[in-house]
Amino acid sequence: MARVAVVHNTLDFHGGADVVCLSVCEALQRDHDVSLFTLSETPPSVLAERFDIDLDARRIDVPSPRGGTAVARALSTIGPVVGPQLPLRSVLVSRFFEREADAFDLAVSTANEFDLSIPSVQYVHYPQFRLNRIPDASGALNPLWSRVAGPARNGFDDVTPLANSSWTADVFERVYGVEPAVVHPPIDPIEPRADWREREGGVVVAGRIAPDKRVLDAVEVVDGVRRRGHDVHLHVVGTAPRSYRRYVERVESAADERPYVTVERDVSRTRLDELLGTHRYGLNLKPREHFGMSVAEYVASGMIAFAPDSGGQREVLDEREDRLFGSVDEAIEILSAAIERDRPPEQSSARFGRARFREEICEHVDRALH
Known part of the structure; x- marks a missing residue:
């Protein structure tokens, strides 16, 4: 020892x-x-x-x-x-x-x-x-x-x-x-998880609620997808450290203006796993993410994950063009396309155990x- x-x-x-x-x-x-x-x-x-x-x-x-x-x-x-x-x-x-x-x-x-x-x-x-x-x-x-x-x-x-x-x-x-x-x-596989057909057609953004995570951009993405006629909702669920309290207030204000956006702060692991296991889409907005643990958690829970086309998260998503984007407009495009295809994910949930x-x-x- x-x-x-x-x-x-x-x-x-x-x-x-x-x-x-x-x-x-x-x-x-x-x-x-x-x-x-x-x-x-x-x-x-x-x-x-x-x-x-x-x-x-x-x-x-x-x-x-x-x-x-x-x-x-x-x-x-x-x-x-x-x-x-x-x-x-x-x-x-x-x-x-x-x-x-x-x-x-x-x-x-x-x-x-x-x-x-x-x-x-x-x-x-x-x-x-x-x-x-x-x-x-x-x-x-x-x-x-x-x-x-x-x-x-x-x-x-x-x-x-x-x-x-x-x-x-x-x-x-x-x-x-x-x-x-x-x-x-x-990142272990996340259980329990619902069958694809039983999952809600909503988006989860998990992780720190902080400026570098660009959570407000996620709200903009969901706004754009809804304008295309898709009835999606957004769960922002994550930690809210005191250093980022002003940004958290801005995110909560944006949610208050939209009945399809909810913010849950500092939830239990059980609650986070429940959201990940019952929703179809996971979204990350931080460019040049060094790895992307939230992206890996989306994959580990059986969701379809989307992230900026930069940083280590490209590895997590196998560099798939239909999962990676370079702007908010591109994120709206590929998320809308995935909703219209309505196909379950293909990536293994056990890669990062x-x-x-x-x-x-x-x-x-x-x-x-x-």
């Missing part, structure tokens, strides 16, 4: 990265002593229950720096004004971890790449440092954060880099000259330890 530190910037955005973090903790705690270093208001147990992750939170040590919870709360409070500040959170967490690093045999980052002082496995959703090497990347302060906590281009001698998709792996290689192995996030994820993560950790 080794002492393993999982390093994660924050659990407060309730998204796919947090599912990966807690799934890694769950996988490793079977054979190792696991501590979780994070800067979060949200306890791991809360998200483990929400995402139906079989984590024994009582066995996870969660060290907290002095004032850490207050800092996390303050960052969430100012989030609507200054943004989520994920690189800053990463820097703070890495500095906190480094004070304790000598007590551990291995670190596992589930919050992208770091310059850490001990051997590590680093799971990259998308590079967070050295963004000047990526065309059109944003972040005026990124050079500062990169100097403080980012690895050098040749700084991966004791690092096992992993990526959530082949697309992300390609971006990472362009930045650092190292090609990560691809370990897709964990949790057992596969656990096995791959444990293999990489065991190799790094030996």
Whole structure:
């Protein structure tokens, strides 16, 4: 049994990265002593229950720096004004971890790449440092954060880099000259599921209700499909972190104006699975999604999924032209066409299972330890 530190910037955005973090903790705690270093208001147990992750939170040590919870709360409070500040959170967490690093045999980052002082496995959703090497990347302060906590281009001698998709792996290689192995996030087949003919002809948008997810564009898509004569409705169902509360209010205002749009915030896993298992169509609107866990969940529940024609979600949808779009107008077109065809989906629901994820993560950790 080794002492393993999982390093994660924050659990407060309730998204796919947090599912990966807690799934890694769950996988490793079977054979190792696991501590979780994070800067979060949200306890791991809360998200483990929400995402139906079989984590024994009582066995996870969660060290907290002095004032850490207050800092996390303050960052969430100012989030609507200054943004989520994920690189800053990463820097703070890495500095906190480094004070304790000598007590551990291995670190596992589930919050992208770091310059850490001990051997590590680093799971990259998308590079967070050295963004000047990526065309059109944003972040005026990124050079500062990169100097403080980012690895050098040749700084991966004791690092096992992993990526959530082949697309992300390609971006990472362009930045650092190292090609990560691809370990897709964990998505089990979702049950129970209704037969295609018994499903409602509605659209579900699941995940964080946040500006980068472009949820309001989903409302526009459904408006356009209805103008074409299709009686579809929309369920927006997802987490509503405090940092995005102003955007959530805009989404709820749009729903209040439309009897065919409903918004459900912070629902249970049972309720989400019920919606996914009883509706026909799943829609994602975020371009350049690094993987697209909501898209994978749509597939895992037997829905027909649609997403922008960019990022890792193209892999999830097998690069099908009739599932991918480049604009709101194209989304209206392909969703309308699918409704008119009325054919059930053909993709396997078991491609991204949790057992596969656990096995791959444990293999990489065991190799790094030996």
